[in-house]
Amino acid sequence: MHDLLSINLKRVRALFRMDLHRMFHGKAFYVMVGIAVFIPVMMLTQMSGEKDIMMFIGGEGNMAGSFGAGMSLSMLNILTGMLLSIYIGREYTTGFVKNIITAHANKYDYIISKGLIALICNVIFMAVYLVTLFALGMIMGVSAEVPSIVGLALYILEKLLLSIPMSLLMIAINLVFRHSFGWSIVFICIAATGIIPISLQMGLSMLGFGSLAGVLNFTISGASSFATLTPNILSLFVIIGITVVWSLLCSLAGDCLMNQRDVL
Amino acid sequence: MDAITTKNLSKSFKGKYAVKSLDMHVPEGSIYGFIGENGAGKSTTQKMICGLLRPTDGEIQLFGRPASDAEVHARMGVLIENPGVYMGWTAKENLLLQALNIGIENPEKTVAEALEAVGLSDTGKKKVKEFSLGMKQRLGIAAAFIGNPDLLILDEPINGLDPEGIREIRQTLHRLNQERNVTILISSHILGELSKISTHYGIIKNGCMVKEISAENLSRECRDYMRIRVAEPEKVLSCLRQHIEMDSSEILDGEIHLFNARDGAAVNQCMFLNGHVVSEISFHQLDLEEYFMKLMGGEQSA
Numbered sequence: 001m002h003d004l005l006s007i008n009l010k011r012v013r014a015l016f017r018m019d020l021h022r023m024f025h026g027k028a029f030y031v032m033v034g035i036a037v038f039i040p041v042m043m044l045t046q047m048s049g050e051k052d053i054m055m056f057i058g059g060e061g062n063m064a065g066s067f068g069a070g071m072s073l074s075m076l077n078i079l080t081g082m083l084l085s086i087y088i089g090r091e092y093t094t095g096f097v098k099n100i101i102t103a104h105a106n107k108y109d110y111i112i113s114k115g116l117i118a119l120i121c122n123v124i125f126m127a128v129y130l131v132t133l134f135a136l137g138m139i140m141g142v143s144a145e146v147p148s149i150v151g152l153a154l155y156i157l158e159k160l161l162l163s164i165p166m167s168l169l170m171i172a173i174n175l176v177f178r179h180s181f182g183w184s185i186v187f188i189c190i191a192a193t194g195i196i197p198i199s200l201q202m203g204l205s206m207l208g209f210g211s212l213a214g215v216l217n218f219t220i221s222g223a224s225s226f227a228t229l230t231p232n233i234l235s236l237f238v239i240i241g242i243t244v245v246w247s248l249l250c251s252l253a254g255d256c257l258m259n260q261r262d263v264l
Numbered sequence: 265m266d267a268i269t270t271k272n273l274s275k276s277f278k279g280k281y282a283v284k285s286l287d288m289h290v291p292e293g294s295i296y297g298f299i300g301e302n303g304a305g306k307s308t309t310q311k312m313i314c315g316l317l318r319p320t321d322g323e324i325q326l327f328g329r330p331a332s333d334a335e336v337h338a339r340m341g342v343l344i345e346n347p348g349v350y351m352g353w354t355a356k357e358n359l360l361l362q363a364l365n366i367g368i369e370n371p372e373k374t375v376a377e378a379l380e381a382v383g384l385s386d387t388g389k390k391k392v393k394e395f396s397l398g399m400k401q402r403l404g405i406a407a408a409f410i411g412n413p414d415l416l417i418l419d420e421p422i423n424g425l426d427p428e429g430i431r432e433i434r435q436t437l438h439r440l441n442q443e444r445n446v447t448i449l450i451s452s453h454i455l456g457e458l459s460k461i462s463t464h465y466g467i468i469k470n471g472c473m474v475k476e477i478s479a480e481n482l483s484r485e486c487r488d489y490m491r492i493r494v495a496e497p498e499k500v501l502s503c504l505r506q507h508i509e510m511d512s513s514e515i516l517d518g519e520i521h522l523f524n525a526r527d528g529a530a531v532n533q534c535m536f537l538n539g540h541v542v543s544e545i546s547f548h549q550l551d552l553e554e555y556f557m558k559l560m561g562g563e564q565s566a
Contacts, residue, residue, distance in 0.1 A: 006334065008334060008335075010367060011334065011338065011367060013367070014364060014365060014366060014367030015365060017364045018361055018364035018365040021360070021361065021364055022361060025357070090350070094348060094349065094350055094351065095345070095346055095347070095348035095349075096348040096349065096350065096361070097348065098314070098316055098342060098344055098348040099342070099348050099362055099365055099407060100365060101314070101315055101316060102314050102315065102316075102337065102340055102341070102342045103337070103338050103340075103365055103366045103367075104334070104337075104338075104365075105315055105331075105332060105333065105334040105337035105338070106334040109334075259318075260318070261318075262311075262316065262317045262318055263311075263315070263316040263317070264311060264316045264317065264344075264345075
């Protein structure tokens with residue numbers, strides 16, 4: 001907690017600039033952007049039957065029920081998570097992390113910088129995904145019945161907000177599995193798809209503990225159920241609250257992992 | 265003030281101590297040669313100072329402040345084991361990353377200077393994976409001293425360098441120390457090289473500090489002397505004191521030791537003219553390596 005109170009923004013900025021420079025000068029980021037383009041192209045060209053652009057954006061609430069639709073945007077979290085795995089994993093395998101840790105004794109420098117990088121990635125991936133989806137949809141003549149522009153904007157904002165704690169959770173996962181790219185990807189997919197809370201919620205509902213299952217809506221992936229295309233300020237505040245609480249918890253976990261374990 | 269102070273510093277791995285109750289004092293502005301056998305705990309100590317390993321016990325202070333202090337930590341440049349660089353990137357790109365990492369605002373000029381200082385300015389678009397071991401090591405050194413740190417921690421920095429490379433690095437470190445008062449903690453197996461630049465030494469054995477000594481005191485302890493074996497050393501010594509120029513003398517284990525007496529012929533003549541029979545006469549020189557061996561208690565490798 002002391003680390004959290006003694007964050008030096010100048011040092012965070014320095015590390016963030018370094019992370020940003022590496023991101024834009026490396027190949028991995030552009031591969032992920034390519035995938036963010038590829039996903040809507042695949043979905044629009046390969047899916048048969050009646051189609052609507054909004055199907056690929058989601059936003060119908062009810063975590064367990066909207067799993068399929070919600071996956072479209074959650075998939076972008078997986079891309080960010082994979083990118084984080086590449087960056088964090090390579091920092092440890094190349095030993096570059098020695099330079100980082102020496103210059104940044106406060107581990108929150110590292111967590112905040114990576115969190116900001118993840119947020120920027122999420123914004124770019126989401127923008128690329130949505131632009132490709134709408135542009136290709138228009139070319140192909142796929143209908144796009146947007147119920148409300150404000151609702152769509154709020155929905156995207158809420159998804160972005162929830163991507164913050166998700167990214168911080170992924171940073172913590174990467175710090176646990178920093179020497180194993182495979183395991184970090186497995187756990188990132190589990191986190192991003194929300195399989196655990198969804199399964200738990202379904203299980204609890206089936207067993208008749210419906211009210212208890214509602215608690216799971218306050219997990220990071222479960223909170224997606226509050227994000228709908230219908231404008232709702234109350235939902236936005238709930239999501240902001242969930243974002244703040246989980247962001248603090250996940251960054252605290254990341255700080256503990258970095259402080260309690262040897263770097264080399 | 266000391267740049268580095270450790271008190272009772274310990275580190276254990278699975279219950280086995282790699283460093284045990286280590287007290288270390290690295291004076292500010294010094295070049296501190298850290299000497300020990302393989303596995304003695306040099307790298308572990310250096311990693312703990314850099315914050316790469318968590319001490320099991322004890323404390324570390326940098327410039328009088330706790331090592332956990334982020335401000336003081338940022339005054340440090342390190343090269344621990346292998347250089348932490350991206351193999352698929354060029355030397356310039358790697359140094360640019362490091363310059364950004366430590367917050368240099370306009371890094372291009374600093375990077376160019378650092379590359380020049382270690383003789384890598386002509387590597388162009390060559391990727392680090394195509395570098396020789398020596399070139400990688402020089403890049404690691406450049407990454408360590410970019411941004412003018414006040415403290416450099418170097419673990420075996422001249423490993424893999426050719427004699428010319430070693431000389432260049434030695435000169436660079438010496439210049440950094442003299443011109444910018446950079447404190448340098450350096451470990452190396454090449455004791456001859458260490459003895460050329462170190463102002464202080466710390467000798468570690470089995471994770472414990474055996475001795476800390478300044479270069480001045482070491483040279484006093486290691487000073488050269490002429491060793492003479494004769495039948496009656498007291499009598500001979502009194503005769504030599506009258507006729508031979510020397511700093512001082514002693515009799516140890518039946519041997520006469522004449523300090524700073526360089527004229528062997530004069531000594532020989534003096535004894536011959538006074539009727540003393542000489543069994544053995546030789547010069548004795550104790551360098552850092554012999555001193556180290558003596559402390560380690562045998563003919564072990566450094």
